[in-house]
Amino acid sequence: MQTAYLILNTGDVLEGTFLTEATTTEGEVVFNTSMIGYQEVMTDPSYEGQLVTMTYPLIGNYGCNGDVKESDRFGAKALIVQTVSHYPDHPTSTHTLKQLAEKTKVPIIYGVDTRHLTKIIRTHPNVFGKISTNPDEKVTMTKIDPDVVKKVSVKDVQHNHSYSNRHPHIAVIDFGQKKSIIDALTAAGANVSLCPYHTTKTELDQLGIDGVVLSNGPGDPVDCLSLIPTVRKIADHYPSFGICLGHQLLALSYGMQTKKLVYGHRGGNHAVKSSITGKVYMTSQNHGYVVCEDTVTNEFDILFTNVNDQSIEGLQHKTKPVTSFQFHPEAHPGPTDTMHLIEAFVRDVAKKGAIVYA
């Protein structure tokens, strides 16, 4: 077992052990407070470019299952954990965390003081780190690749049509989508076409769609500025539903601004409050950026706010069918308490398209 060093741009160096083959990797260091969900984290493209530490101290205890994944190719750049369970116990488990790490090519280091690491991340904005066998190496990375969305998006349109064409047809613009979004839309009765990040309104017209989901994705939303006019054109024409990066891009397209949080919201226990009903929902979250509250235009209502820091969690256009959420209604990992938002969108799209929804 080889010693692993996590070298941070804050000057700290933490020690651990490689669970997987020793390797050097660099990225933004972020923490996730979910007690479960290591499989989803290792395969969620929104983590592209990030080294993720799990604050829950025992990882791997319910094993791994090949069906639990958010993508086949992208996810966290590395996982940093406290204790690894070598004897998982769950009826659906088919392999261990180590085997998953080898399969997904996500290196894992363990034995790290993840509580100390999380405290460092909570007090320093922009923590970048390098995992290496040599503690004297320096961190060179200062920002996630501005072209990261291009890297993770599908190259061609993929159709996931489970129903007859009487059902609503929804395009998911893929900025780094999680498979769970397609699963949730399908479960709600939609035929789904997954489209590359640069898809134009004219191309969507040709597909004959009824509504659009702008997906989650990695990186800084401002790095996608060239896509903003297209996003606006799409949202002005089609019922649109933004999730996480998709929400941020919708907000930018309507003239709002985004900013980076000192430390992100990542986990399955983030409370958001509806400004309509006052109800609080537990949500799954994974973001480092938020829409700036003082830039919300008169055209929009704030639908949800974060209970802990009051940041914006949801926006709704006052006259157009455009809604967006900073959290993940599709869950995975984490609570499904806000799945009804996806179901409501599919229902609305079905009505607007004058299609008999059966």
Ligand SMILES: NC(=O)CC[C@H](N)C(=O)O
């Ligand atoms: N999950 C996401 O879509 C994340 C959005 C964006 N990359 C952020 O960190 O805020």
